[in-house]
Amino acid sequence: SQKIEQNSEALNIQEGKTATLTCNYTNYSPAYLQWYRQDPGRGPVFLLLIRENEKEKRKERLKVTFDTTLKQSLFHITASQPADSATYLCALDMWEGSQGNLIFGKGTKLSVKP
Amino acid sequence: DVKVTQSSRYLVKRTGEKVFLECVQDMDHENMFWYRQDPGLGLRLIYFSYDVKMKEKGDIPEGYSVSREKKERFSLILESASTNQTSMYLCASSLEINQPQHFGDGTRLSIL
Numbered sequence: 001s002q003k004i005e006q007n008s009e010a011l012n013i014q015e016g017k018t019a020t021l022t023c024n025y026t027n028y029s030p031a032y033l034q035w036y037r038q039d040p041g042r043g044p045v046f047l048l049l050i051r052e053n054e055k056e057k058r059k060e061r062l063k064v065t066f067d068t069t070l071k072q073s074l075f076h077i078t079a080s081q082p083a084d085s086a087t088y089l090c091a092l093d094m095w096e097g098s099q100g101n102l103i104f105g106k107g108t109k110l111s112v113k114p
Numbered sequence: 115d116v117k118v119t120q121s122s123r124y125l126v127k128r129t130g131e132k133v134f135l136e137c138v139q140d141m142d143h144e145n146m147f148w149y150r151q152d153p154g155l156g157l158r159l160i161y162f163s164y165d166v167k168m169k170e171k172g173d174i175p176e177g178y179s180v181s182r183e184k185k186e187r188f189s190l191i192l193e194s195a196s197t198n199q200t201s202m203y204l205c206a207s208s209l210e211i212n213q214p215q216h217f218g219d220g221t222r223l224s225i226l
Binding site: 102104 | 147157172204211212213214219220
């Protein structure tokens with residue numbers, strides 16, 4: 001069955017540094033990969049979508065890469081700020097099992113210290 | 115901006131009760147979803163609907179049912195609540211089936 005792994009449950013970095021979060025998947029080739037942000041007690045909020053034929057996508061301080069050979073996506077936050085502290089989820093579209101819906105990783109909790 | 119509204123932020127019910135969780139979206143989205151989120155397990159899909167009166171099972175449908183009588187409203191029903199259904203329940207909607215989903219803020223449900 002499909003497996004999605006986000007590199008670590010928690011990541012602590014210093015303000016101003018670049019945060020890099022990893023999402024790995026196995027046994028499938030998704031057409032899309034998405035990243036969401038979730039704050040405590042709130043629902044996830046969509047950030048970026050990258051297609052299988054795109055290598056990189058940017059939005060302000062956010063950058064996502066998608067390597068279909070490595071079956072990996074990297075999510076970067078440059079010049080990180082304490083306000084970036086949240087849990088970040090990756091999600092893939094899966095036609096097997098969930099009939100084309102999204103499968104979410106368990107998330108990485110990012111803490112940015114001032 | 116899409117708004118997905120869940121009727122309750124917190125709910126406490128007793129074992130065996132029938133529980134209704136309501137979700138309304140205001141962007142005329144075809145697709146609506148119900149997830150539960152538990153520590154260490156992430157988001158898991160319970161049911162989804164791609165049209166009015168249509169429903170499909172997700173990964174963990176046991177013990178749940180859904181209703182979609184109107185396009186904007188998707189209800190999750192716990193037929194006979196059990197303690198293992200204590201969880202955070204999240205509703206979402208999307209324009210296309212694998213496109214970005216817009217989530218509500220969740221209902222934290224406790225079954226005693």
